Amino acid sequence: QQPVQSPQAVILREGEDAVINCSSSKALYSVHWYRQKHGEAPVFLMILLKGGEQKGHEKISASFNEKKQQSSLYLTASQLSYSGTYFCGTELVNDYKLSFGAGTTVTVRA
Amino acid sequence: DAGVTQSPTHLIKTRGQQVTLRCSPKSGHDTVSWYQQALGQGPQFIFQYYEEEERQRGNFPDRFSGHQFPNYSSELNVNALLLGDSALYLCASSSQGLSNQPQHFGDGTRLSIL
Numbered sequence: 001q002q003p004v005q006s007p008q009a010v011i012l013r014e015g016e017d018a019v020i021n022c023s024s025s026k027a028l029y030s031v032h033w034y035r036q037k038h039g040e041a042p043v044f045l046m047i048l049l050k051g052g053e054q055k056g057h058e059k060i061s062a063s064f065n066e067k068k069q070q071s072s073l074y075l076t077a078s079q080l081s082y083s084g085t086y087f088c089g090t091e092l093v094n095d096y097k098l099s100f101g102a103g104t105t106v107t108v109r110a
Numbered sequence: 111d112a113g114v115t116q117s118p119t120h121l122i123k124t125r126g127q128q129v130t131l132r133c134s135p136k137s138g139h140d141t142v143s144w145y146q147q148a149l150g151q152g153p154q155f156i157f158q159y160y161e162e163e164e165r166q167r168g169n170f171p172d173r174f175s176g177h178q179f180p181n182y183s184s185e186l187n188v189n190a191l192l193l194g195d196s197a198l199y200l201c202a203s204s205s206q207g208l209s210n211q212p213q214h215f216g217d218g219t220r221l222s223i224l
Contacts, residue, residue, distance in 0.1 A: 002152075032212065041114075041200065042153065044212040087152050089213075096166040096207050097143070100152035 001026050003090045005101035012078045012108045020073040020104045022088030031064055031071040032089040032098060035082075042087060045073075050093075075106065083108045112137055114203050114216035122222045123191050131186040131219045135203030142184040143213060144176060145200040153200055159184050160207050188221075196223045 003024045010018050022031060030049045034042035048064035048071055059076040071090075075082055085105045089098035115134045123129050135142050141160045145153035155168035159178035178184045182203075188195055198220050202213035 030210070034215075041215040041217045044214065047210060047212060049210055089153075096158055096160075097155045097168060098153075098213065099155060100145075103152050 001090075001092070002099050003088055003101045005086075005088055005104050007104060008102070009105040010107070012075075012082075012106065014080060014108060014110055015077050018075045018078065018106065020075070020086050020088075020106075021070065022072070022090070022101055023068070023070040024090050026069065026092055028064075028066070028069050028071075028090050029093045029095070030091045031062075032091070033062055033071075033073050034087045034089065034100075035084045036087065036103075037084040045086075078106075078108045080108050080110065082106060114139075114201055114214050116199075116201050116216035116219050118219060119217070120220045120222075122224060124224050125191055125193060127191050128187065128189045129191060129221065131188075131199050131201075131221075132183065133186070133201030133203075133216060134183045135201075136214045139203035139205055139214070140182050141204045141207035142178060142182065143202045143204070143207075144184070144186045145202065146170075147198040147200055147218070149197075156186070158207060165207065191223050193223050196221060 033045040036042040062073045064071045085103040089100045143158040144156040147153045157167040162178045173189045198218045200218045202215045204213045205211045
């Protein structure tokens with residue numbers, strides 16, 4: 001079951017904040033976040049597990065709301081290097097595969 | 111420390127042909143997952159190999175098959191190629207395919223079907 005990401009795209013100026021949401025209609029065991037730049041492989045950002053806490057990676061953090069089956073990725077004080085497409089990958093309980101959303105394209109401008 | 115390597119980088123085939131893509135996992139990883147990524151879309155899970163067996167499979171036809179070797183490297187085979195098979199094929203490796211382990215992706219193989 002493919003998760004739904006929103007928004008589809010966001011444009012930021014350096015230093016601005018953004019939130020990317022990822023939601024599932026089924027009970028999740030974990031949520032993985034990746035960033036992919038044009039023509040490159042997806043790069044791992046962080047994993048959030050069921051029952052786990054909020055995680056952070058530099059000025060990028062994420063949360064996992066088990067009741068809503070929803071995860072949010074927070075880009076704080078964005079930098080030019082944050083530009084790319086962000087994907088959430090969700091894993092259901094007792095399932096080993098990741099289902100990825102359609103992605104959120106983030107453009108950070110000077 | 112070598113990351114995930116995939117070969118070839120690019121490939122052009124015609125409809126009806128067969129193709130084999132190869133993946134070497136990151137050092138220390140024993141699980142390989144294959145994904146298909148169409149332009150502008152997220153990666154779609156094809157299957158995962160662990161201990162030389164297919165452990166999980168996505169919604170792909172039997173034309174897509176794979177194999178994992180004792181050294182943990184893996185192959186993806188696609189038979190009877192269709193125009194719709196044109197995509198970036200990504201390989202990702204992880205440790206024991208556990209949920210709390212990140213998947214590391216290779217740069218992918220760009221497959222074009224004419």
